[in-house]
Amino acid sequence: MKPGEVVQRRRPNQRLLNFLAWLILLLMALPAFWIVLTAFRPNSEINSWPPVWVPQEITLDAFATMFGLNPEERMRVPVESYMRNSLLAAGISTVVAVSIGTLAGYAFARFRFRFQTAAFLGIMLSRAIPGVALSLPLFILFNQMRLVNNFFGLAAVYIAMNIPFSTWLMDGFFRQIPQDLSEAAYIDGCDYWSAFWRVELPLALPGFATAAIFAFLAAWNEFQIVSVLSRSAASRTFPPGLFDFTEQFTFDWRGMAAMSAIMMIPAIIFVILVQRNLVSGMTFGATKG
Amino acid sequence: MRLQTRVQSGSDIQERRVTDGRISARWFPFFMLLPAILFILVIMLFPLVYSFYVSLTPYELLKPNSLQFELSRALRNYQTLFAESIFWKSVGNTIVFLFLSINLSYVIALSLSQLLARVTRGQGIMRTLLMVPMMFAPILVGFQFRWFFNANVGLVNNLLYSLGLMQERGQIAWLVVEPLGMFSIIVASIWMNLPVLTIILLAGTLSLPQETFEAADVDGANSWQQFRFITFPLLAPFSYIALTILSLDISRAFDIVRIMTDGGPAHRTELNWTYVTRLAIDNTKFGLGSAMSWVTVVLAVVFTLYFFRQLVRSRVVQ
C-alpha cells in the first residue's frame, strides 16, 4: 500500500469490496470493449436476431474497407488524414495551452494584484461558454480572416478553450509548492522569471502532465467547433470523421466502431503514460495554501 | 473572494523587489497573464460580442440583407423567444437534465471514490479502467448510446430479450417514449461524467488526514458515521471543485443529445443547445438563434458561478 492511502481499518468483507469495485469498473468499461468487439465482427452477426452474444467469427473486413484494401468497396475513409489532423491539433494546442495556463496559474498562485478575482473568474467562465454558441460566430469571423479549413485557426480555438482549466490546475499546483523555495531563490538573487523558471516550474511538472491530459483529451474529442471550422475532408479530425459512416441510406456501425477503435489508441497511450500523475494532480490545491 | 486562500507573502516579495531594475512585482503577474487573456479575448469574447450584435437583428442565413440593426426592433428576437412555448420547454428540459445528470453523477462518483479508496488490490488497473469513458469523444458517446438504446437492434433491448424480460423484438423505444428519452440521454451523460468526478473525489479522499479516522476508530464510529461526519464534510472543497468542473464541461453533452435524439421527437428532449441549432441552422433564423445562444451562455455562466461561490465558501470554512 502506498503512503497516503486510507489505512485499512477492520474490514472483514474486504474481498467483497474488491469484487464490487472490479464489477462496477468492468461494467463502466464495457462500452469500449463492445466497440472493439463490434469492429471485428461480421455485419450479419451484429444485426442478427435473435442476438448473438458470443462472437462466432472474427474478421478484419471493417479495417480493410476503411483503409481501401477491400476490392469490393472502393469508398475509403481518409483515416491517415484524420489521424494527422487530430494529432497535430490536439498535440500543438495542448502544449501551447498548458504553457500559457502555467504562466497564468503561477501569477494567480504567487501574486496579489488588482482585479485578480475578476481576471480569474473571467478566464474560468470563458470555459463555460457552450461550443454551440461559439462555433457559428467564429466561423463567420474566421471565414473573413481565411482561417476556415485552416489548421492554425482550429488550434487557436483549442488553445483558448484549454487555457482556463490549465490555469486552474496549475494555480492549485503552484500553491502546493512550499513558498520558502522561491524566497530562497530571491535571496540568491533570482528575479521573478528565473525563480519561476528554474525553481518552481520543475517542481510543477507533474501538474503540467495532469493539465496536459485534460487539454489533450478535450481537443482530441472536440466536435462542435471542428465540424463548423473544418469543412473539407482534408482538414477534418476524427470526431467529425465519424459521420463518414452515417450516410443517406445506411448506418455502418461496424465501420464506425473500427474507426473509433483506431481513434482511441493515441488517447489510451497518452492516458496510460501520464495516469500515474493524474490522481495526485487533481487536488487543485484544495488542501493547502 | 479568492484572496482569502491566496498566499500571504506576495506583499513581502513586493517590498523586497521594488528596487529591481527589471519587471516589477506590479507588472510581472500581468505579463504572465497576458497570453491567456489575449487568447480568450480574441477567440472567445470577440465572437460572443458579434453574436450579441446579430441577436439584435432579424438576420436570416439565406437573406444577407436582413443583417441590419434597427434600434426600435432590437429586442424583437428576445421577445419572440420568450413568447414561445418550445423555448420554455427547452429551458425546463435543460434544468431537469442538468439537475439529474449532475446530482446523480455526483452521488455515483462519490460512492465509487469511497469504494476505490478502500480497494486493496489492483488500484492501478482500476484507475485506468475508470478513465475509459474519458477516451470517448462525446459525439462517439452519442453514437454509442444511440446504438445501445436502438429499439430494433440495440444492446439494451437485446439484453432484455435474452434475459426473458421482453417478449418480442423492439418493444421499447428508449429514445422516443416519455420519459425514457430524457432518461437515456441522462444515462449517457452520467457515464461520460463519471471519470473526472471520481478521480477528483478519490484524490480528495486519499489526501485526507489519517489521524482523524484513527481517532474516530478509537471512538467506535462505524463506517457510515465516519463517512457522514468526517469524510463528507472534509471532502467539501473537492466536491465543489468536481461540481464546478462538471458545470464547466456539461455543455459537451450537447454532442450526445444531438446524436441520440436531436431534441426530438416533438421537442420531448429539446435542450437549450439543440434549440440553438434548430433555430439558427435548420430554420436559418440566425438572429433568433443568436438570441437563444445568448440566453444559453448567460444561464451557463450563472450556473457555473454558483458552484464557484460554493467552492470558495467551502475553502474559507476550512
Add this chain to the structure above:
Amino acid sequence: MHHKAKLLIFIVVLMLGTGLAAQDMAEPQYAGLDMDLSGINIRMANIGGGTYEAMYESIPIFEEATGATVEIVALLDGFAIDQKLKVDFATGAADYDVAWDHTSFMAQYTDFLLPLNDHFSEEELAAFSPAILDAATVDGNLYLIPRHADISPIHYRLDLYESEEIAAEYLAATGEELTVPTTLEEIDRQARFFVENGHSTFGYTLAGREEALTGRFYEMHFASGGSLFNENWEPTFNDEIGVAVAELLRGWYRDGIIPVDTTDRLWDGVAQYFCNNDTAIKLEWYGWYAWFQDPANCAVNNNFGLARGFTGLSVGGDAVRPSGWAGAHAFSIPATAPNPGAGAQLIKFLSSERVAYEEAQLGYLPVRDDVWERIIADAGTARNPLDRERLVLAQLQVSQDFKTPPLIAEWIPFSNIFYPHMQAILLGDVSAQEGLDQAAAETRELMADAGYYG
C-alpha cells in the same frame, strides 16, 4: 411558380414507344470527358450512401480522362447537406464546384447558385426531362441538372397476399377479398388485420422525422383531395382531410400498426423494416429496388410486389387521387465555385447516359430518355417479371401521379415547423386538430414574414 409543379407531370417516359423497337443499341456513352482539366481539383459536396456508390465509383474514369482530381468535401445525408449548404451559401464559404441539390430544396438556394445555361448546350439539355428542367428554371436561368427522379409505389409482401389461408381468414374477418390495396382505407384495414392476427410485426411503416414525415403527410393529404395551402398561400392542412389523415397515423401508432420508434427513423431505418420482412405494406422509392432484391441484404428479396400509389381517404369525396409525392435529385454549381467550368464537366459526366444507365440498373428512375429506352429494352430479357413490371408501373406513376411539393423557398422551413407538430400528434401529446392548428398558425407567421400576404 406553382404551375411548374404541374408541368412536372409530363416527364420523360411518354416518348418511349420507339425505344422498345430498337435492337442493337450502341454502347451508352460517357460525356464531359472532352476537356483537358489537368491540374484542376474539382470539389464536390454531395450525399453519400450505398445507392450513390456506383456514381462515386465511376469518378476515377473522369479523373483519368480529363486529368482533373475530384475531391469529395462532404458526404452527408440529404438533411445534413442542406444544413451545410445553407451555412456555406450564407457566409460565402461554398468553395466547391458541384453541390447536391433537389427539386424540393432548390428554391431556397437559387440566389447562391450559378445559372447553368452558359455551361450546357441546348443539345445536351435536350436529353433530360423538359418538365424537370422547366421546374428548375427561374427567370430564364437554369439552376440544376437532374440526376434521378423519385416517386413511390406501394411495396407489399407476397407471402401475405399469396397465402390462401390468410385470404380466407381475411374474408371471414372482414367480408372482403384480400387484394393488393388501392386506397388508404384498404391499407388501414389490411395493415390492422395483419398485425392483429400475427401475420406481420407491423402493418405499415413510414419515416417519422424531418421532411420525410412532412412529405408523407403531404402525400396522404393530397391523395385524399387536400391541399397544404390555398391559392393565397394560407395554410389549409388543418382542414377536415388533414385531421382525418393525422388521426389515421395517430391510430396506427397507438395500436402498434407502425413501429414504436417511428419518430426516430429516417429513410434507411424504415426501409430496414421492410427488408427484414417486418412490414406488410409501405410506400417506398423506386431507388431501393436492387437493395431489396439482394439476397445478401434483405430477407424480403423475391417476396414483394409493387403497385400504384394509394388513393386517399374517402373524406375527400371526388377529389381523391393516387399518391405520388415526387421530385428529383440533382446537381448544382454554387455561385462562389472556384472552377465552375470544370464543375460543369463533372456534372456532364455524372449525368451522362453511361453513368445514369449504370445507376438505373440499380433501380433508380432515370431522367434521361435514352436511358429509359435502354432499361426498358433490358427488362424485355429480364428473368424476374417484376423487373419489367416495375418499369411499366413507374411510367404510369411518373406520367400521371407525379406531384412535387410546392417549389417555394419556404418548403423546408415549413417542414421544420410542421414535422415536430406531426410527431406530437403521432405520439399522442396533442389531438390531431390541436396539433395541426398550431402548425398552421406558425406556418402563417412564416409565410407572412416571407411576404406572401402583401
